[in-house]
Amino acid sequence: MSEEKRPKDQLKAHIRAQNQTLILETSERVFARQGLAKTTTQMIADEAGLPKANVHYYYRSKKDLLEAVLERILRLWLDSVSEFDVEGGPKENLTRYISEKIDQSRANKNASKVFAMALMGEEHFVLDYLRNLFVTELEREKATIQVWVDKGLMAPVSTEHLFISLWAMTQTYADFDAQVKIILQKETLEDNDYDDAKQFITRMVLAGCGVVDDSL
Amino acid sequence: MSEEKRPKDQLKAHIRAQNQTLILETSERVFARQGLAKTTTQMIADEAGLPKANVHYYYRSKKDLLEAVLERILRLWLDSVSEFDVEGGPKENLTRYISEKIDQSRANKNASKVFAMALMGEEHFVLDYLRNLFVTELEREKATIQVWVDKGLMAPVSTEHLFISLWAMTQTYADFDAQVKIILQKETLEDNDYDDAKQFITRMVLAGCGVVDDSL
DNA sequence: GTCTATATGTGGATAGAC
DNA sequence: GTCTATCCACATATAGAC
Numbered sequence: 001m002s003e004e005k006r007p008k009d010q011l012k013a014h015i016r017a018q019n020q021t022l023i024l025e026t027s028e029r030v031f032a033r034q035g036l037a038k039t040t041t042q043m044i045a046d047e048a049g050l051p052k053a054n055v056h057y058y059y060r061s062k063k064d065l066l067e068a069v070l071e072r073i074l075r076l077w078l079d080s081v082s083e084f085d086v087e088g089g090p091k092e093n094l095t096r097y098i099s100e101k102i103d104q105s106r107a108n109k110n111a112s113k114v115f116a117m118a119l120m121g122e123e124h125f126v127l128d129y130l131r132n133l134f135v136t137e138l139e140r141e142k143a144t145i146q147v148w149v150d151k152g153l154m155a156p157v158s159t160e161h162l163f164i165s166l167w168a169m170t171q172t173y174a175d176f177d178a179q180v181k182i183i184l185q186k187e188t189l190e191d192n193d194y195d196d197a198k199q200f201i202t203r204m205v206l207a208g209c210g211v212v213d214d215s216l
Numbered sequence: 217m218s219e220e221k222r223p224k225d226q227l228k229a230h231i232r233a234q235n236q237t238l239i240l241e242t243s244e245r246v247f248a249r250q251g252l253a254k255t256t257t258q259m260i261a262d263e264a265g266l267p268k269a270n271v272h273y274y275y276r277s278k279k280d281l282l283e284a285v286l287e288r289i290l291r292l293w294l295d296s297v298s299e300f301d302v303e304g305g306p307k308e309n310l311t312r313y314i315s316e317k318i319d320q321s322r323a324n325k326n327a328s329k330v331f332a333m334a335l336m337g338e339e340h341f342v343l344d345y346l347r348n349l350f351v352t353e354l355e356r357e358k359a360t361i362q363v364w365v366d367k368g369l370m371a372p373v374s375t376e377h378l379f380i381s382l383w384a385m386t387q388t389y390a391d392f393d394a395q396v397k398i399i400l401q402k403e404t405l406e407d408n409d410y411d412d413a414k415q416f417i418t419r420m421v422l423a424g425c426g427v428v429d430d431s432l
Numbered sequence: 433g434t435c436t437a438t439a440t441g442t443g444g445a446t447a448g449a450c
Numbered sequence: 451g452t453c454t455a456t457c458c459a460c461a462t463a464t465a466g467a468c
Contacts, residue, residue, distance in 0.1 A: 015433075035337050037253030040461060051435050056463060113336065120333060121251050122394045130398045138399065160399050161416040165385045168392075172384035178338045179383075182346045183354065183376050200377040204424025208416075231451070256443060267453050272445060 020058055022048050027069045032110035036066060036117050067125050070118055073111040074129055080104055083137075084144045090154045090211045093144075098170060098202050102194055105174035112174035138163060155210030162209070169201050236274055238264050243285050248326035252282060252333050283341050286334055289327040290345055296320055299353075300360045306370045306427045309360075314386060314418050318410055321390035328390035354379060371426030378425070385417050 026048040030039050041062055045052040059065035082100060084093045105112045118126045142159040149156045173180055177189065184193060242264040246255050257278055261268040275281035298316060300309045321328045334342045358375040365372045389396055393405065400409060 012433075019433090035251075035253055037251055038337075041463085042461075052462090053435055053437095053464080054433085057433075057435095060463085062462070116392075117336060119392055119395055120329065120336075121254075127394060127398065130395060135398065135401070157419075158412055158416055161413055164388060164396055164399060164413075165417060165420065167395075168384040168388035169381045172380060176332075176335055176384075178343060179335055179346060180380055182343065182351065183380060185351070196374055197377055197380075200374055200424075201381060203373075204381065204420050207423035207426075208420025210423075228451075235451090257445085258443075268444090269446080269453055269455095270451085273451075273453095276445085278444070 016058075019050070019054070023050070023055055023058055023065070024069055024072050027065055028073070028110050028114055031066070031069060031117070032113040036114070036121060041065070066118070066123075069114060070123070070125055070129075073108075073115055074133075076108070076111070077104070078133070084141050086144050086147055090145070090148045090209065091206060094205055094209070094211065095202050098166065098205065099198050101166070101170035102173065102198050102201075105171055106189075106194055109174045109177065112171060116171065116175040153211065157209050162205075166201075166205065173197055232274075235266070235270070239266070239271055239274055239281070240285055240288055243281055244289070244326050244330055247282070247285060247333070248329040252330070252337060257281070282334070282339075285330060286339070286341050286345075289324075289331055290349075292324070292327070293320070294349070300357050302360050302363055306361070306364045306425065307422060310421055310425070310427065311418050314382065314421065315414050317382070317386035318389065318414050318417075321387055322405075322410055325390045325393065328387060332387065332391040369427065373425050378421075382421065389413055 023044065027039075027044050030044050030047055034043065041055050042052050044065075045055045048055070055065070059068060080100075082096070084097070088096075115126065119130075138159070141163070145154070145157075145159050145162075148154050173189070173194070181187065181189065186193065239260065243255075243260050246260050246263055250259065257271050258268050260281075261271045264271070271281070275284060296316075298312070300313070304312075331342065335346075354375070357379070361370070361373075361375050361378075364370050389405070389410070397403070397405065402409065
């Protein structure tokens, strides 16, 4: 009997994984569009093409669902972040970092917005994440930057304020895209808009950090 | 009789103005703390020490109330913004602009957060404001910057992306203060933190815009 | 695992007495 | 202008049949 049960369990597990992914992806979209509190489980269910009770079957409460969405976002982000490489030097690393951050917030605009909303709403889940993972990561970057400073490759700047500015500038194109569109007077942002942003931010950061930019 | 009525009307008008201010100030605080959708008129009433029906007497709907709050925020902001002064040159103007923006977002943290929430939620009221007032103001700054570029006082940069970055960097200390506190590892932000922010941002912007900063 | 029907709670808004 | 009591809509969450 147990031999017969296994394929059934595999099927169930497959259905489960499939539905969970569907619900999480849909939720991220609806949360980003409607805001966290305005979003109802009914909206998510409708947009996912499922009955509401089904959503609650997989995620008991709306809070659980939001946290699952946030966890997924953070996990995917961690995977796509490339760390600073000391050997590469400040110019290459900062340029790459800015480019990757802009690309990422563009590719995952909804994820970025949900994260920003949760952060502004001071959701414990997000604050804990920042405290645990983020800060240790920042320590590493700080050490790397110190090496570059000691080598005379860049000016001694506050790593904390540098990263606060980097995140603010790169995230704003996703989180406040409505504002950006109005300022640029465009219906939708295109490749060249993001290229302009990258170029402007990179130029400012390199110059502000006293990095010799021989390409200018 | 009309002579006797006037003082009564004045009293009523006074009560009205006083209550409206109380409700608006309380709302701004609660909206900033709880988020726009999570905030209930009951919370606002409780915190203002009024019965809920009283709040609805002055502002028929929650939407009306939010818009009144936003309108008040924007009016106060407009008054405290000093325009670019062509004669002053880029260094003085950009330095002052950054300093004023940081001071303002610090002094009115709640207002700043409510505005950011409404912007991220793409509230029509805020988008319309940006389209009408903001964009014309940007045109003026753009013309000023062009003058400076022509005079060789700064490099030709994209005014749009410059302002997008300026707003992002200066607002982030108010809007995402929870994140900033974690990065700086402080319970509360103090004078020197804001001074560091001003210094870092100013340095970066001036260098990035190719403004000769003889003080460095 | 799926889904209908429903219990339970809460919020926005107002009627109507004072 | 103030405030109690209440209506109605809607959201979360679950029970229970399939």
